[in-house]
Amino acid sequence: MSTFDYVEIPSDVIRLQSSPASDPVRPFTKISTSLPSCSSGPAAAAAASTTFSPTKSLSTLLLSTSFPASIPTSASPRKSGTALLSTRDPLSIPITTVNFRRFVARVGPVFWLQDRVEEVLMWRCGWKYTGVWIASYAFLCYFPRMVLLVPHAIIAAIMLSTYPSPSPSEPISTKNPPVPIAPPPSEGSVDWQANLQAIQNLMGAFSDAYDILSPLTPHLIHRSTHTSLVLTLTLLSFLLLLPVLPLIPLRLLFLVLGVSPFIWTHPFAQARVLPLLKAAVNGGIVKGGITTSKYASLKIKLRRWIDDDKLDDKHWGAEMQDVELWENERWASGPSLSSSFGTQDDLDAVGTGTWSKSHLRPADRAPWTRARDGWSGVGGEVSSNLTFSLAPGWAFVETEGWRPDALGSWISTASGPSSCSATGSGDPVCGADDNGWVYTNDVWADPRRIPLEAWKASGMTRRRRWVRRVYFNPALVESA
Helix, strand or coil: CEEECCCCCCCCCCCCCCCCCCCCCCCCCCEEECCCCCCCCHHHHHCCCCCCCCCHHHHHHHHHHHCCCCCCCEECCCCCCCCCHHHCCCEEHHHHHHHHHHHHHHCHHHHHHHHHHHHHHCCCCCHHHHHHHHHHHHHHHHCHHHHHHHHHHHHHHHHHHCCCCCCCCCCCCCCCCCCCCCCCCCCCCHHHHHHHHHHHHHHHHHHHHHHHHHHHHHHCCCCCCCHHHHHHHHHHHHHHHCCCHHHCCHHHHHHHHHHHHHHHCCHHHHHHHHHHHHHHHCCCCCECCECHHHHHHHHHHHHHHHHHHCCCHHHHCCCEEEEEEEEEEEEEECCCCCCCCCCHHHHHHHCCEEEEHHHCCCCCCCCEECCCCCCCCCCCCCCCCCCCCCCCCEEECCCCCCEECCCCCHHHHHHCHHHCCECCCCCECCCCCCCCEEEEECCCCCCECCCCCCHHHHCEEEEEEEEEEEEECHHHHHHC
16 A cells, blocks of 8 residues: 655645634545556556656657557557458557667667678678678589578577687686676667667668659559550560570579679779769760760650650540740850759860850840740740640640750751761761750851850850640540
């Protein structure tokens, strides 16, 4: 039994009386009651810690912001006819709080293993350390039955690494008591915060990977027009691989597949090979007869293929056309905080300066024009958000936006084929840069893909062509 005493009235205070009475103040009484039984449930464990601190209240803050205000005490949003781990306990804030705190305190070994794997894969501990693991993997590929001994090797390595070695001054016959296992880090400690930081970064990495892979999902669940093609290629490759399976050297295959990530993550490949591949894809190199115009053409075809994949059924059955729009800018010398040049070579060619629509002169083209000659405006002025009116019944394709013409083939049509000579590498002089800009002199003539140094004194301009598809919808004509 336990006794709860009320606060006693101090002796130096003045008692207020509403009416005269012989005994106006009733003396307090002592109430005896039994202490509540200690419960081992999740709710009691969640309410065990009442001390407020920034680190200890962090998990509570995260959990409180993850649930809506009107969530019930317990619910089972996951419906399943069988007993599964995901539906073992009902959804409850106290249970979630307790399990989250326990998870943060005990997940440290998982992230320790993740760090060691990343060090080996990314060559963070030197080539000797990673080379030993590559040699071990190659040994397992050559003797695949040795994989059955890997668990034994792991257990033996753990036990040998933690074997207590006595000091030289300590006699061998002395037996020290076993060292107790360290408990999980307490909430708010440095190790606990390190685990919470690792969870935070892992959630971000998982979300990034999901965002990268999610666009491929429609091709597998019959939500895309290319699903039948993917299924056909899968079945065809399956049938073609069946007769050649006995001829495939599995040891060599697994060796190549296992060593390829190490080659890809090597510092030399990251510093030299990857930038070279990116430059090749972006049209930054011209070598071996493969010109930047061909790279730009491949990029346009790939982008159009992606746009076609996003089209709805109403777009495929309708008449479709392309509408054009031109963006015009003029260069002015002066300090530049940022550059909008397509490549670094373009920036070095003209020096310090800025490109802007505000630099256009009164007699120049408008910032946005719809005609190919760049002067006349069809259908009125174009607003800055690239919108204008279309003919009745026509509408923009909703699943795609404006695309810059990175090839610049419209210049050869406007200026004539003879004006677009080719360089020694095979690239036309009057093509567009990586961002689709075509550079001209002060009077919008002599189109080139890279501005000339002599244009700085007299002035220079540039144009970029934007393309977007439209489709004809008879319902829009009827509604009008």
